[in-house]
Amino acid sequence: MLGNWVIGMVLPLLLGAWILRRRYRLFVIYYPLGVAVSSCINNVGFNFFWNILPHTRNESFAALPMDLGIYPVTGCIMMYLILVKHTRPWPSIVVSALLLTLIEWIAKLMGHVVYFNGWNIFWTFWSYFLPFVLAYGYSKLLKMTFPERQERAPSKK
Numbered sequence: 001m002l003g004n005w006v007i008g009m010v011l012p013l014l015l016g017a018w019i020l021r022r023r024y025r026l027f028v029i030y031y032p033l034g035v036a037v038s039s040c041i042n043n044v045g046f047n048f049f050w051n052i053l054p055h056t057r058n059e060s061f062a063a064l065p066m067d068l069g070i071y072p073v074t075g076c077i078m079m080y081l082i083l084v085k086h087t088r089p090w091p092s093i094v095v096s097a098l099l100l101t102l103i104e105w106i107a108k109l110m111g112h113v114v115y116f117n118g119w120n121i122f123w124t125f126w127s128y129f130l131p132f133v134l135a136y137g138y139s140k141l142l143k144m145t146f147p148e149r150q151e152r153a154p155s156k157k
Contacts (some may be wrong), residue, residue, distance in 0.1 A: 001054050004062060009069030016073035018154065020080055029142070030079050030122050032137060034072025037131045042067060045127070049119035053112045074133055089136050097129040 018114045020027050021117050039060075044060040063113040081087045101124050108121070 001056075003060070004052075004054075004065045008063075008065035008068075012070040012073040013068075016076055019077055023084060026083065027076050030076045030138075031072045032134060033126060034075040034131075035067055038067045038071035038132065041127055041131065045119075049115065049117050049123070051116075052107070052113045069098070070103070071131075075132060078132060079139060080134060091108050093129065093130055093136060096132050097125055100120060100128045101125045141142040 016027070042063045042077055043060050046063070051059060052062050054062055060067075074096055078092050081092050082089050101121060104113060104124055108115070
């Protein structure tokens with residue numbers, strides 16, 4: 001369980017804090033969205049499709065470090081790359097989803113993740129891809145709802 005906390009939460013939060021150290025606004029906006037979405041997906045998944053080690057009485061407790069760490073931080077870093085560094089959105093979304101899928105695949109190979117009821121690594125990719133699309137769509141909605149002020153130069157008369 002200590003490994004889940006260190007690898008799933010502490011290291012991603014430290015990395016995210018370092019990358020987003022001057023962009024806390026992105027963290028405040030997208031971190032709660034990431035926590036909410038990952039918690040919802042994991043609660044459904046633990047009941048029907050997968051399990052992770054260590055086994056606990058409440059299975060979603062084992063995923064709590066990831067729900068508070070690597071999943072939302074990856075989303076925040078992806079949004080940072082799209083909004084601040086102006087990377088193209090769709091490749092950023094795909095690469096972020098592939099990165100998390102690769103990490104989970106390695107955990108599965110090590111025996112820390114068990115799939116059942118037809119779940120596989122393909123569905124895992126989609127379970128990461130779709131929330132990242134949701135986060136990107138959320139950013140577009142925020143931009144439409146709260147347009148940034150444009151600073152205008154004083155007009156010369």
